[in-house]
Amino acid sequence: MFFHRQELQFSSTPDKPDAVFARKLQEVLGGQYGEITVAMQYGFQSWNAHIPGKYRDLLFGIGAEEFGHVEMLATMIAQLLEDAPLGVTGDAVQDDPAVAAIVGGTDVQHAIVAGAGARPVDSNGNPWSAAYVTASGNLLADFHANANAEMQGRVQVARLYHMTEDKGVRDMLGFLLARDTMHQNQWLRAIEQLKEDGLEQLPVPSNFPQKKEHTDVSYQYLNFSDGAAAADGPWAQGPTPDGNGTFSYHDGPTTSAPMPEPTRPDARLFGTTD
Amino acid sequence: MFFHRQELQFSSTPDKPDAVFARKLQEVLGGQYGEITVAMQYGFQSWNAHIPGKYRDLLFGIGAEEFGHVEMLATMIAQLLEDAPLGVTGDAVQDDPAVAAIVGGTDVQHAIVAGAGARPVDSNGNPWSAAYVTASGNLLADFHANANAEMQGRVQVARLYHMTEDKGVRDMLGFLLARDTMHQNQWLRAIEQLKEDGLEQLPVPSNFPQKKEHTDVSYQYLNFSDGAAAADGPWAQGPTPDGNGTFSYHDGPTTSAPMPEPTRPDARLFGTTD
Amino acid sequence: MFFHRQELQFSSTPDKPDAVFARKLQEVLGGQYGEITVAMQYGFQSWNAHIPGKYRDLLFGIGAEEFGHVEMLATMIAQLLEDAPLGVTGDAVQDDPAVAAIVGGTDVQHAIVAGAGARPVDSNGNPWSAAYVTASGNLLADFHANANAEMQGRVQVARLYHMTEDKGVRDMLGFLLARDTMHQNQWLRAIEQLKEDGLEQLPVPSNFPQKKEHTDVSYQYLNFSDGAAAADGPWAQGPTPDGNGTFSYHDGPTTSAPMPEPTRPDARLFGTTD
Amino acid sequence: MFFHRQELQFSSTPDKPDAVFARKLQEVLGGQYGEITVAMQYGFQSWNAHIPGKYRDLLFGIGAEEFGHVEMLATMIAQLLEDAPLGVTGDAVQDDPAVAAIVGGTDVQHAIVAGAGARPVDSNGNPWSAAYVTASGNLLADFHANANAEMQGRVQVARLYHMTEDKGVRDMLGFLLARDTMHQNQWLRAIEQLKEDGLEQLPVPSNFPQKKEHTDVSYQYLNFSDGAAAADGPWAQGPTPDGNGTFSYHDGPTTSAPMPEPTRPDARLFGTTD
Amino acid sequence: MFFHRQELQFSSTPDKPDAVFARKLQEVLGGQYGEITVAMQYGFQSWNAHIPGKYRDLLFGIGAEEFGHVEMLATMIAQLLEDAPLGVTGDAVQDDPAVAAIVGGTDVQHAIVAGAGARPVDSNGNPWSAAYVTASGNLLADFHANANAEMQGRVQVARLYHMTEDKGVRDMLGFLLARDTMHQNQWLRAIEQLKEDGLEQLPVPSNFPQKKEHTDVSYQYLNFSDGAAAADGPWAQGPTPDGNGTFSYHDGPTTSAPMPEPTRPDARLFGTTD
Amino acid sequence: MFFHRQELQFSSTPDKPDAVFARKLQEVLGGQYGEITVAMQYGFQSWNAHIPGKYRDLLFGIGAEEFGHVEMLATMIAQLLEDAPLGVTGDAVQDDPAVAAIVGGTDVQHAIVAGAGARPVDSNGNPWSAAYVTASGNLLADFHANANAEMQGRVQVARLYHMTEDKGVRDMLGFLLARDTMHQNQWLRAIEQLKEDGLEQLPVPSNFPQKKEHTDVSYQYLNFSDGAAAADGPWAQGPTPDGNGTFSYHDGPTTSAPMPEPTRPDARLFGTTD
Ligand SMILES: [Ca+2]
Ligand SMILES: [Ca+2]
Ligand SMILES: [Ca+2]
Ligand SMILES: [Ca+2]
Ligand SMILES: [Ca+2]
Ligand SMILES: [Ca+2]
Known part of the structure; x- marks a missing residue:
C-alpha cells in the first residue's frame, strides 16, 4: 500500500514562471529515463521479486521515493507554467517578438490540453510508455538496468541544470542530482553484493549452463x-x-554458413514464388 | 557504409517448422531487447561519438555484427513458418484439436500480413520502436545501457532455449548466447577502461561539479x-x-518542504478555481 | 453506408493563413479528444450496440456529424497553412526575427510531410491512436465517456478561441462550441433516459449482483x-x-492483508532466487 | 511524498496458478482503464489543481489508494504465473493437448520477458500509455472522466469475475468491485458538489461566454x-x-457552406496543382 | 459532410459465430492496410488537394465508400463474436479441450474490453494508428501509396478467405475483394492520367529540377x-x-567520402570526449 | 552478414551548424518514409523472399545501401548540432531574440537526451516505428510499396533542399535525391519485370481465382x-x-443490404440490452 503526505521531499518552487523550461523539464518527468520510469520499474521489480529480504526491501524503499519525485516535478512544472504567455491573444505582450520566440519553444499541449498543468509526457510531447520499463526477474540484469537508468537520468538533469538560471529550479535539480548520485551508487553496490552472496554471477544468467x-x-x-x-x-x-x-x-567473422534457400509456404498465402 | 554478403554468421535452420516457436522467437528479433535494438543502439552511439579511436571503433565493430544477427533471426523465423498449419481451412489437419491448440499460439499476422515471413515486432506483435534505443553521448552511461541490453537479451535467449527441442534452433541459440556472453564482457571491460583512461568516473556524469x-x-x-x-x-x-x-x-526522508499553493493560471484556460 | 456531399456544415475559412495556429488546431482534429476520436467512438458504439431503436439511432446520428467536423477542421488547417512562411529559404521574409519566431512554433511536418496539408495528428505531432476510443457495449458507461469527450473537447476549443483573433477561425470555433454544447446535453440526457427506461442503473454495471x-x-x-x-x-x-x-x-484503509511470499517460478526462467 | 507499507489493502492470492487468467487480468492492471490509469490520472489532476481544499484532498486521497491497487494486481498476477506450464519443453505435461491449448492463451512475454512476473501492459501485451490519462484542469470535465474510468473499470472487473472460478481471485475482484462502486459514487457526487458550490456549471467550460x-x-x-x-x-x-x-x-444539417477552393501552397512544396 | 444510411453496401452476416476468425478479421478493419487506413488516407488526400476537379472528386468518391467498409467489417465482427465461448466459466463447454483451444486463439479484449464488440485494432490488438496514413500533397506519389494499399489489402483479404469456410463471411470477403480489384485498377489508371494531363512525371516530384x-x-x-x-x-x-x-x-559504391571527425559539442552536455 | 567500412558513400558535412535544420532533417532519417524505413523494409522483404535469384538479389543489394544512408544522415545531423546555441544559459548569445527564435525551432531532445547527437526519430520527435514497414511476401504489392516509399522520400528531400542554403547539406541532399531517382526507377522496372516473367499479374494477388x-x-x-x-x-x-x-x-452503390439486428451476447458481458 502507498500512503500520501501533502509535503514534498524538497522545495520545488521556481523563482518565476518559464513555460519554455517547463517543457524541457518534462523530459525527466515523463521521458524514457524520467521519474515515472524508475518509479514503475522499481515497483514492478519488487512485485516480481523471487527472494524475500534485503533486495526486495531495497526495491520497495527506493521505488516509493521515486513516486515522490514524480510529484515534485509535476508540481514544479505547474508552477513554471503559471503566468507565462501561452499564446493567448489580446495581450499586448504577444506582439513582442521575444515573446513570440518564447511561445515557439513551449509545449502547446501544456496550454490546450492541460490548462497550464504538467503532463505525463516527455519534452517532445510523447506520452510516457510502459515499454520503457525493465523487470526481468533476474536481479543482476535488472540492477544493471537500474544503474543505467540513474546514470541517464543524472546526465539529463545535469544538462537541464545549465539550461536555466532560476535559483528555485536549480535548487530542486541539485537535490535530484544528489539522489541520482545515491541511487547510482546503490545499484552498483547491489550488483557486487549479488555476486558476493553467490546469487548471480557473470555472464547473466549465470545458471544457464x-x-x-x-x-x-x-x-x-x-x-x-x-x-x-x-x-x-x-x-x-x-x-x-x-x-x-x-x-x-x-x-570479421570466424564462422559462416550459407544463406538458406528461400522458403515456399502454402500457396494460399499468395506470396511470389516460382 | 554497410556491405552485405549472402552468408550467415552461423547456421540458422530449424530441423522442422514450428509456428508457435516462430512467434516466441520474435521477441529477440524485434522486442525491447532484441537484435534490432542493439544494432540500432550501437549504430547511433557510434555516429554520435565525440572521441575518435578505440571506443568508436568498438561500437562500429559490434554494431555491424548485430545487423547480421537480425538477419539470422529473420531467416530462422521464415523457415519456422514454412509448413506449419496456419489456420487455413480445408486441411484435414485443421480438425485435430492439437492443431487447433497450436494455431492459438501463433502470431496470426505472420500469416495474414507477412505470408509466413518474419516481422519487425516482438512476441506479442508490438512493432519495434526506436524508443528502446539509448545513445546519450556519455559513454559511461551508454556502456551500462549496453551491458544491460546484452544481459536482458541473454536471459531471454536462455529462456527460449528451453522452450524448444529443435536441434537446429538450439544450435543457433547456442551461438547467440555465446555472442551475448562476449558482448556482456566487452561492455563491462569498456566501462573499466573508460575510468582507467580518465575519461569518465562515477557518479555519471562525473564532470558535472x-x-x-x-x-x-x-x-x-x-x-x-x-x-x-x-x-x-x-x-x-x-x-x-x-x-x-x-x-x-x-x-523515510531527511528533508521535507510544504506542498506549494495551487497555481492560478490565466482564466482563459478555463480551469476550475475559486 | 456513408455518403459524402461536397459542402461543409459551416464556413471553415480563415481570414488569413497562420501556420502556428494551424498546428494548435490539430489538437481538436487529431488529439485525444479531437473530432476523429468522437467520430470513431460513436461509430464503434453504434456498430457494437445490443439494442435496436433510439439509442443506436442517436449514436448513428451524431457519429456521422462528427466525420463532417473532421473534414471542417482538415479543410481549415489546409487553408491556414496556405501562404505562411514555412522555413523555405530564399525568401527575404525569412530574415525577419519575427518570422523566425513564428517558424519555431509551426509543425514542421506540415511542410515536410504534408506539403502544407492537414495531418491526422495532435498539436505535438503524435499520430491519432485508436487507443483513445471507448466502446464497451455498456451504454451507461459509454455515455459517460461521451459526455466527458464533449466536455474535454469544448474546453480545448474554448482555449483555442482565445489563441487567435482571426474572425474566420473564431466563427468556425463558435460553431463547434455550439455543437459541443448540444452533444454534452444530449449524452447527459441520454444517461438519465437509460435509467428511466430501466436499462441501466448505478453502479455500472448494475446487473452484476x-x-x-x-x-x-x-x-x-x-x-x-x-x-x-x-x-x-x-x-x-x-x-x-x-x-x-x-x-x-x-x-486510511479499513482492511489489510500481509504481503504474499515472493514467487518461485520454474528455474529455467533464470530469475534470481535463493 | 508517497510512503510504502509492505501490506496489501486486501488479500491478493489465488487458490492456484492460472497463466491464462493472469494474461486476462493484465487488462485491469495496465489497460486503458486499468489501475495504472486511474492512479496516474488522479495524481496529475491533484498536482495540476488550481484550488486548495476538499477537491484536491479528494484527488490525493483516492489517487494514493489506486497505486495500492496496482500493487495488488501485480502481486496477484505474479502468483497466478507461479507454477503454470509456460511452454518450456521437456515436461511431460507439454504433450497434453489441453496444456498446449492453455499455453496458446497465455501472454508469452510473461515467460520470455518477465520470467513469470507481472508487466505494465494490457491483456494483449500493449504497453501502458500515458495517452490514457486525462487531466485538463477543469474539474467538472475531469470528474466526468473519472466517473467514466471507474465505470469502464468496474465493467471489466465484472467480466473477469465470470472468467474464473478461483475463489482467491474472485475474492480480490469482489474487493476491487466494491472500491469501484465507491469511486463511481464519489465522482458523481463531486460533480454535483462542484455545481452546488458555484464553481462550474453546464455546459463545460461554463465560464466561456x-x-x-x-x-x-x-x-x-x-x-x-x-x-x-x-x-x-x-x-x-x-x-x-x-x-x-x-x-x-x-x-440532417440546418446550416451549410460551400467547400472552399483547394489551396495552392508554395510551389517548392511540390504538391500537384494546375 | 457525411450522411449515414442504416444499410450496408453488401450483406455482412456470418452463418455462425466464430470468435477466432473475428480476431483475424480485425486485421483488415484496423490494421496497417485495413479499411480505416484507406478511409482516412483518401479523406486527408482530398482535404489537402491543391487542384479542383476530377482527381479530388475521385478521392472524395472512393473515400466515403471506405468508411462504409469499416462499418461492414465492424458489423460482421460483432456478429462473429455473438455466441462463441468467450472464456466465461461455469459453462460445461469450457471443459472441452477443443473449446479451450479456440479460446486461446481469440482476442481477449473482444470480451473484456468490448463485451463482444468490434475494436479499432489489428489482429494482434495493436490500436489503429494514424501513422499508417499517407497524404503528401503530391498526387503521383500518393496514388502509388493508394495502389499499394489496395494491393496489400487484397492480399490480406485473399488470405483470410481461405481461413474460413463460413459462407456468409466468404460472401462478404468476395465483395471486398471485388472492390479492391476496382480500386487497384482506378489508382493505377489515375497514375497514368496524371502523366497524360502533364501534371506529374517521373521521377517524383518531377518539378524539382x-x-x-x-x-x-x-x-x-x-x-x-x-x-x-x-x-x-x-x-x-x-x-x-x-x-x-x-x-x-x-x-558496390562508385563514390566515397571519409568519415568526418567526431563532433565536440558544448562541454555542458557532458558527452564523453578527450 | 553486414560489414561496415568507416567511409561514407558521399560527403555528409555541413558548411556550418544549424540545429533547426538538424531537427527537420530527422524526418528523412527516422520518419515514416525515412532511410530507416527503407533499409528495414528491403531487409525484411529479402529475408522473407520465396524465390531465389534476381529479385532477392535486388532487394539485398539496395537494402544494404540504405543502411549506409541512415549513417550519412545521422553523421550529418550530429555535425549540424555541433556548435549551435542549445538553450544553455550563461551565454550572452542567448539574450538575442533571433537566437531565442532559433532555439524554439530545435528538437530539445537533441540536447537533453542525445547531447547533440542524432536520434532515431522523425522531425516531431516521434520514435521510428516498425509499423512503417511493409513486407507481405507478394512482390508485386511490395514493389509498389517500395516505389511509393522512394517517391515520398524524394518529395521530402526535395522540400528540405529548399529549407537550407548550406552548400554542404545541399550537396548531400543532391546525392540522396539522385539515389531516390534511381530507386524509383528500379522498383517501377521490377514491377514490369514481374509481369513479364509471368510471376504476378494484376489484380494483386493474381493467383487468387x-x-x-x-x-x-x-x-x-x-x-x-x-x-x-x-x-x-x-x-x-x-x-x-x-x-x-x-x-x-x-x-452511389449498386448493391445494398439491410443493417443486421443488434447482437445479444452473453449477459455476463454486461452490455446494455433489452
Ligand atoms: Ca529520482
Ligand atoms: Ca546479438
Ligand atoms: Ca464535434
Ligand atoms: Ca481501483
Ligand atoms: Ca475497401
Ligand atoms: Ca535512400
Missing part, C-alpha cells in the same frame, strides 16, 4: 568494421570480466 | 518502505562505489 | 492522503448517488 | 443518419440539462 | 550485396522508366 | 460523393489496367 553455448566464440571480438583501434582495447585481449575466458581479436 | 548538488543527501539511503532488511545491505553503510562518500541509512 | 462484491467497503471513503478537507465533501457522508448506501469517512 | 458560440445550433439535434427513432428520445425535445435551452430535432 | 541532383549516380545500380543475379534484371541495364537515363550496374 | 470475388462490382466506380467530375476520368470508363474488364460509372 555455459557449455550449452558455442563457447568457441564466447570470447572472440569479431570486428565487423574496419577501425583498427578496436584491437587496442582490453576487450580484445586479456582475461574476461566473468573470469571464464580470454579475449581474442579477429577481423 | 558535484558540489552543485545537495551533497548532504548524496549518500543517504532513505527507505520509503517499511522493509527492515533494507538496512542490512552494503548500500546502507560503508564506502560508496564512487569513492566520494559513505552510505548512511534513514527511515 | 452487488452482493458478490465486498459491500462492507462499497461506501467507505478511505483517505490515503492527509488532506483533512477531504472529509468535508458530500462524498464522505450522506446517501450515495446509486441510492444503495451511505458514505462514511476513514483515515 | 456562451453568447460567443453559434447559439442557434446549440440545442438542435441534427440527425445525420436515417434512424427515425432518434427523434423519440428526450434529447430531441424538452428542456436541456444545462437549463439554458430546449432541444429541437432536425433531419 | 533534376540538374540539382547528382545526376552521375541517378541511374547507377550500386549493388551493396554479393548476389550476382542482381545484374540480370532490366533495372541494371537499358532505358529507365522515367525516360531520362540508362541503367548501369556496379559492384 | 477472380471468379470467387463478386465480379459484378469489380469494375464499377461507385461515387459515394457528389463530385460530378469524377466521371470524367479514365477510371470511370474504358478498359481496366488489369485487362480483365471495363470501367463503368455509378452514382
Whole structure:
C-alpha cells in the first residue's frame, strides 16, 4: 500500500514562471529515463521479486521515493507554467517578438490540453510508455538496468541544470542530482553484493549452463568494421570480466554458413514464388 | 557504409517448422531487447561519438555484427513458418484439436500480413520502436545501457532455449548466447577502461561539479518502505562505489518542504478555481 | 453506408493563413479528444450496440456529424497553412526575427510531410491512436465517456478561441462550441433516459449482483492522503448517488492483508532466487 | 511524498496458478482503464489543481489508494504465473493437448520477458500509455472522466469475475468491485458538489461566454443518419440539462457552406496543382 | 459532410459465430492496410488537394465508400463474436479441450474490453494508428501509396478467405475483394492520367529540377550485396522508366567520402570526449 | 552478414551548424518514409523472399545501401548540432531574440537526451516505428510499396533542399535525391519485370481465382460523393489496367443490404440490452 503526505521531499518552487523550461523539464518527468520510469520499474521489480529480504526491501524503499519525485516535478512544472504567455491573444505582450520566440519553444499541449498543468509526457510531447520499463526477474540484469537508468537520468538533469538560471529550479535539480548520485551508487553496490552472496554471477544468467553455448566464440571480438583501434582495447585481449575466458581479436567473422534457400509456404498465402 | 554478403554468421535452420516457436522467437528479433535494438543502439552511439579511436571503433565493430544477427533471426523465423498449419481451412489437419491448440499460439499476422515471413515486432506483435534505443553521448552511461541490453537479451535467449527441442534452433541459440556472453564482457571491460583512461568516473556524469548538488543527501539511503532488511545491505553503510562518500541509512526522508499553493493560471484556460 | 456531399456544415475559412495556429488546431482534429476520436467512438458504439431503436439511432446520428467536423477542421488547417512562411529559404521574409519566431512554433511536418496539408495528428505531432476510443457495449458507461469527450473537447476549443483573433477561425470555433454544447446535453440526457427506461442503473454495471462484491467497503471513503478537507465533501457522508448506501469517512484503509511470499517460478526462467 | 507499507489493502492470492487468467487480468492492471490509469490520472489532476481544499484532498486521497491497487494486481498476477506450464519443453505435461491449448492463451512475454512476473501492459501485451490519462484542469470535465474510468473499470472487473472460478481471485475482484462502486459514487457526487458550490456549471467550460458560440445550433439535434427513432428520445425535445435551452430535432444539417477552393501552397512544396 | 444510411453496401452476416476468425478479421478493419487506413488516407488526400476537379472528386468518391467498409467489417465482427465461448466459466463447454483451444486463439479484449464488440485494432490488438496514413500533397506519389494499399489489402483479404469456410463471411470477403480489384485498377489508371494531363512525371516530384541532383549516380545500380543475379534484371541495364537515363550496374559504391571527425559539442552536455 | 567500412558513400558535412535544420532533417532519417524505413523494409522483404535469384538479389543489394544512408544522415545531423546555441544559459548569445527564435525551432531532445547527437526519430520527435514497414511476401504489392516509399522520400528531400542554403547539406541532399531517382526507377522496372516473367499479374494477388470475388462490382466506380467530375476520368470508363474488364460509372452503390439486428451476447458481458 502507498500512503500520501501533502509535503514534498524538497522545495520545488521556481523563482518565476518559464513555460519554455517547463517543457524541457518534462523530459525527466515523463521521458524514457524520467521519474515515472524508475518509479514503475522499481515497483514492478519488487512485485516480481523471487527472494524475500534485503533486495526486495531495497526495491520497495527506493521505488516509493521515486513516486515522490514524480510529484515534485509535476508540481514544479505547474508552477513554471503559471503566468507565462501561452499564446493567448489580446495581450499586448504577444506582439513582442521575444515573446513570440518564447511561445515557439513551449509545449502547446501544456496550454490546450492541460490548462497550464504538467503532463505525463516527455519534452517532445510523447506520452510516457510502459515499454520503457525493465523487470526481468533476474536481479543482476535488472540492477544493471537500474544503474543505467540513474546514470541517464543524472546526465539529463545535469544538462537541464545549465539550461536555466532560476535559483528555485536549480535548487530542486541539485537535490535530484544528489539522489541520482545515491541511487547510482546503490545499484552498483547491489550488483557486487549479488555476486558476493553467490546469487548471480557473470555472464547473466549465470545458471544457464555455459557449455550449452558455442563457447568457441564466447570470447572472440569479431570486428565487423574496419577501425583498427578496436584491437587496442582490453576487450580484445586479456582475461574476461566473468573470469571464464580470454579475449581474442579477429577481423570479421570466424564462422559462416550459407544463406538458406528461400522458403515456399502454402500457396494460399499468395506470396511470389516460382 | 554497410556491405552485405549472402552468408550467415552461423547456421540458422530449424530441423522442422514450428509456428508457435516462430512467434516466441520474435521477441529477440524485434522486442525491447532484441537484435534490432542493439544494432540500432550501437549504430547511433557510434555516429554520435565525440572521441575518435578505440571506443568508436568498438561500437562500429559490434554494431555491424548485430545487423547480421537480425538477419539470422529473420531467416530462422521464415523457415519456422514454412509448413506449419496456419489456420487455413480445408486441411484435414485443421480438425485435430492439437492443431487447433497450436494455431492459438501463433502470431496470426505472420500469416495474414507477412505470408509466413518474419516481422519487425516482438512476441506479442508490438512493432519495434526506436524508443528502446539509448545513445546519450556519455559513454559511461551508454556502456551500462549496453551491458544491460546484452544481459536482458541473454536471459531471454536462455529462456527460449528451453522452450524448444529443435536441434537446429538450439544450435543457433547456442551461438547467440555465446555472442551475448562476449558482448556482456566487452561492455563491462569498456566501462573499466573508460575510468582507467580518465575519461569518465562515477557518479555519471562525473564532470558535472558535484558540489552543485545537495551533497548532504548524496549518500543517504532513505527507505520509503517499511522493509527492515533494507538496512542490512552494503548500500546502507560503508564506502560508496564512487569513492566520494559513505552510505548512511534513514527511515523515510531527511528533508521535507510544504506542498506549494495551487497555481492560478490565466482564466482563459478555463480551469476550475475559486 | 456513408455518403459524402461536397459542402461543409459551416464556413471553415480563415481570414488569413497562420501556420502556428494551424498546428494548435490539430489538437481538436487529431488529439485525444479531437473530432476523429468522437467520430470513431460513436461509430464503434453504434456498430457494437445490443439494442435496436433510439439509442443506436442517436449514436448513428451524431457519429456521422462528427466525420463532417473532421473534414471542417482538415479543410481549415489546409487553408491556414496556405501562404505562411514555412522555413523555405530564399525568401527575404525569412530574415525577419519575427518570422523566425513564428517558424519555431509551426509543425514542421506540415511542410515536410504534408506539403502544407492537414495531418491526422495532435498539436505535438503524435499520430491519432485508436487507443483513445471507448466502446464497451455498456451504454451507461459509454455515455459517460461521451459526455466527458464533449466536455474535454469544448474546453480545448474554448482555449483555442482565445489563441487567435482571426474572425474566420473564431466563427468556425463558435460553431463547434455550439455543437459541443448540444452533444454534452444530449449524452447527459441520454444517461438519465437509460435509467428511466430501466436499462441501466448505478453502479455500472448494475446487473452484476452487488452482493458478490465486498459491500462492507462499497461506501467507505478511505483517505490515503492527509488532506483533512477531504472529509468535508458530500462524498464522505450522506446517501450515495446509486441510492444503495451511505458514505462514511476513514483515515486510511479499513482492511489489510500481509504481503504474499515472493514467487518461485520454474528455474529455467533464470530469475534470481535463493 | 508517497510512503510504502509492505501490506496489501486486501488479500491478493489465488487458490492456484492460472497463466491464462493472469494474461486476462493484465487488462485491469495496465489497460486503458486499468489501475495504472486511474492512479496516474488522479495524481496529475491533484498536482495540476488550481484550488486548495476538499477537491484536491479528494484527488490525493483516492489517487494514493489506486497505486495500492496496482500493487495488488501485480502481486496477484505474479502468483497466478507461479507454477503454470509456460511452454518450456521437456515436461511431460507439454504433450497434453489441453496444456498446449492453455499455453496458446497465455501472454508469452510473461515467460520470455518477465520470467513469470507481472508487466505494465494490457491483456494483449500493449504497453501502458500515458495517452490514457486525462487531466485538463477543469474539474467538472475531469470528474466526468473519472466517473467514466471507474465505470469502464468496474465493467471489466465484472467480466473477469465470470472468467474464473478461483475463489482467491474472485475474492480480490469482489474487493476491487466494491472500491469501484465507491469511486463511481464519489465522482458523481463531486460533480454535483462542484455545481452546488458555484464553481462550474453546464455546459463545460461554463465560464466561456456562451453568447460567443453559434447559439442557434446549440440545442438542435441534427440527425445525420436515417434512424427515425432518434427523434423519440428526450434529447430531441424538452428542456436541456444545462437549463439554458430546449432541444429541437432536425433531419440532417440546418446550416451549410460551400467547400472552399483547394489551396495552392508554395510551389517548392511540390504538391500537384494546375 | 457525411450522411449515414442504416444499410450496408453488401450483406455482412456470418452463418455462425466464430470468435477466432473475428480476431483475424480485425486485421483488415484496423490494421496497417485495413479499411480505416484507406478511409482516412483518401479523406486527408482530398482535404489537402491543391487542384479542383476530377482527381479530388475521385478521392472524395472512393473515400466515403471506405468508411462504409469499416462499418461492414465492424458489423460482421460483432456478429462473429455473438455466441462463441468467450472464456466465461461455469459453462460445461469450457471443459472441452477443443473449446479451450479456440479460446486461446481469440482476442481477449473482444470480451473484456468490448463485451463482444468490434475494436479499432489489428489482429494482434495493436490500436489503429494514424501513422499508417499517407497524404503528401503530391498526387503521383500518393496514388502509388493508394495502389499499394489496395494491393496489400487484397492480399490480406485473399488470405483470410481461405481461413474460413463460413459462407456468409466468404460472401462478404468476395465483395471486398471485388472492390479492391476496382480500386487497384482506378489508382493505377489515375497514375497514368496524371502523366497524360502533364501534371506529374517521373521521377517524383518531377518539378524539382533534376540538374540539382547528382545526376552521375541517378541511374547507377550500386549493388551493396554479393548476389550476382542482381545484374540480370532490366533495372541494371537499358532505358529507365522515367525516360531520362540508362541503367548501369556496379559492384558496390562508385563514390566515397571519409568519415568526418567526431563532433565536440558544448562541454555542458557532458558527452564523453578527450 | 553486414560489414561496415568507416567511409561514407558521399560527403555528409555541413558548411556550418544549424540545429533547426538538424531537427527537420530527422524526418528523412527516422520518419515514416525515412532511410530507416527503407533499409528495414528491403531487409525484411529479402529475408522473407520465396524465390531465389534476381529479385532477392535486388532487394539485398539496395537494402544494404540504405543502411549506409541512415549513417550519412545521422553523421550529418550530429555535425549540424555541433556548435549551435542549445538553450544553455550563461551565454550572452542567448539574450538575442533571433537566437531565442532559433532555439524554439530545435528538437530539445537533441540536447537533453542525445547531447547533440542524432536520434532515431522523425522531425516531431516521434520514435521510428516498425509499423512503417511493409513486407507481405507478394512482390508485386511490395514493389509498389517500395516505389511509393522512394517517391515520398524524394518529395521530402526535395522540400528540405529548399529549407537550407548550406552548400554542404545541399550537396548531400543532391546525392540522396539522385539515389531516390534511381530507386524509383528500379522498383517501377521490377514491377514490369514481374509481369513479364509471368510471376504476378494484376489484380494483386493474381493467383487468387477472380471468379470467387463478386465480379459484378469489380469494375464499377461507385461515387459515394457528389463530385460530378469524377466521371470524367479514365477510371470511370474504358478498359481496366488489369485487362480483365471495363470501367463503368455509378452514382452511389449498386448493391445494398439491410443493417443486421443488434447482437445479444452473453449477459455476463454486461452490455446494455433489452
Ligand atoms: Ca529520482
Ligand atoms: Ca546479438
Ligand atoms: Ca464535434
Ligand atoms: Ca481501483
Ligand atoms: Ca475497401
Ligand atoms: Ca535512400
